[in-house]
Each structure stands twice: as structure tokens, then as C-alpha cells.
Amino acid sequence: MDFKQIQELIRLINKSNIGELTIEEKGFKVTIKQKQDTIQQVVSAPMYAQAAPVAQAPAASAAQAPAAAASSNGGEKPKAPEAVASNLITIKSPMIGTFYRRASPDKPLFVEVGDEITPGKVVCIIEAMKLFNEIESEIKGKVVKVLVEDASPVEYDQPLFLVEPA
Numbered sequence: 001m002d003f004k005q006i007q008e009l010i011r012l013i014n015k016s017n018i019g020e021l022t023i024e025e026k027g028f029k030v031t032i033k034q035k036q037d038t039i040q041q042v043v044s045a046p047m048y049a050q051a052a053p054v055a056q057a058p059a060a061s062a063a064q065a066p067a068a069a070a071s072s073n074g075g076e077k078p079k080a081p082e083a084v085a086s087n088l089i090t091i092k093s094p095m096i097g098t099f100y101r102r103a104s105p106d107k108p109l110f111v112e113v114g115d116e117i118t119p120g121k122v123v124c125i126i127e128a129m130k131l132f133n134e135i136e137s138e139i140k141g142k143v144v145k146v147l148v149e150d151a152s153p154v155e156y157d158q159p160l161f162l163v164e165p166a
Contacts, residue, residue, distance in 0.1 A: 003133070006030055007095060007156070089139055091161040093154045097128035101150045115143045116166070123161060126154065141165040 001023070013021055013032050022031045093099070101109045101124055111123045117137040124135050145162040148154055 001025065001028060001030065003095070003128075003131075006032075087164065088144060088162045089141065089165055090159045091123060091135075091137065091139075091163060093126060093156060093158045093160055094135065095126055095128050095133065096156050097126040097133070097154060099148045099150070099152055099154045099160065100125040100127065100132075101146070111143050111146075111161070113143055113146060117141060117143060117163065135160075137163075139163060139165060 009021065009023075009030070010032055020031065020033045022029065024030075101111075103110075103125065110125075111117060111121070117123060118140045119136070119138055121137045122134045123137050123143075126133050126135055141163040143161055144164050147159050147161060154160065
């Protein structure tokens with residue numbers, strides 16, 4: 001079972017009323033538990049010395065962010081988010097983790113604003129549970145904007161880059 005399959009299971013459990021799911025195959029065991037506002041994923045396998053639980057932040061905190069923004073600008077009406085040009089495509093995070101723009105501190109950035117990208121080109125790395133996952137572009141185009149700071153946490157489906165398709 002690969003990481004994308006586990007993510008899909010988490011999404012399905014989140015949308016359903018199932019409280020807990022355990023799958024075991026070939027010495028690999030995955031248990032996904034759903035509680036009131038959180039999802040907990042526990043992965044254990046012979047190749048891991050110790051498995052660590054991962055908790056996803058409650059969705060309620062995302063709903064509180066606009067309210068915080070409104071109070072931070074002097075009680076004024078919240079400003080509309082920046083308009084994204086309709087021709088731009090967004091590259092989004094396929095997982096929760098830490099976003100890195102380079103392979104290591106002494107290496108060059110994978111992509112910069114203005115760079116041309118093609119399908120299969122690595123645009124960043126997302127670290128999740130001590131695994132470094134290379135994120136590849138699925139489109140051809142030019143990077144217009146980087147939306148996330150290097151070494152910052154990202155959520156599933158969070159926009160990372162804006163790309164002008166070629």
C-alpha cells in the first residue's frame with residue numbers, strides 16, 4: 001500500500017461515518033481512527049523502528065482564520081483574497097508536511113519565479129514522517145508565483161505555486 005492510497009483512505013473515512021478502519025497486508029498495518037474533529041493515522045510496519053501518530057488539525061481552525069484576519073485590520077470588513085488570473089494553474093500540496101524549495105541548504109532551488117517547468121520536473125520536496133517526497137509538475141508552463149515560504153508547514157491541497165500554462 002503506497003502513501004497515495006493511504007491518503008485516499010483518510011479522505012474516504014473523513015467523508016463517512018466510519019469511526020475506525022484497520023488494514024493489514026504483507027506485514028504492513030494501517031489503522032485510521034476518526035474522532036469528532038480530528039483524524040489520526042498510525043502506520044506500523046517491520047521496516048519502521050517506531051511508528052508515530054499523525055494528527056490532522058481540525059477543520060474548525062481554518063474557519064476561524066478569516067475572523068482573525070478581520071480583527072487584525074482594525075475591525076474593517078475582511079479584504080477579498082487576491083484575484084488569481086483565470087489562465088493560471090495552481091500546483092497544490094498532495095499531502096500534509098513541511099515544504100522545502102531545495103534538496104538541502106547547500107543545493108540550488110528546484111524552481112524560481114520565471115522558470116519553465118515540464119511534466120515530471122521536481123518543483124519542491126514535502127517532508128512527511130521523516131520521508132522526503134519529491135513533488136513533480138504535472139503541467140508545462142512558467143512559474144509565476146511561489147505561494148509558500150521555504151521550510152514551512154503545508155496542509156493537504158494547499159496551493160504551492162501558480163503556473164502560467166504553455
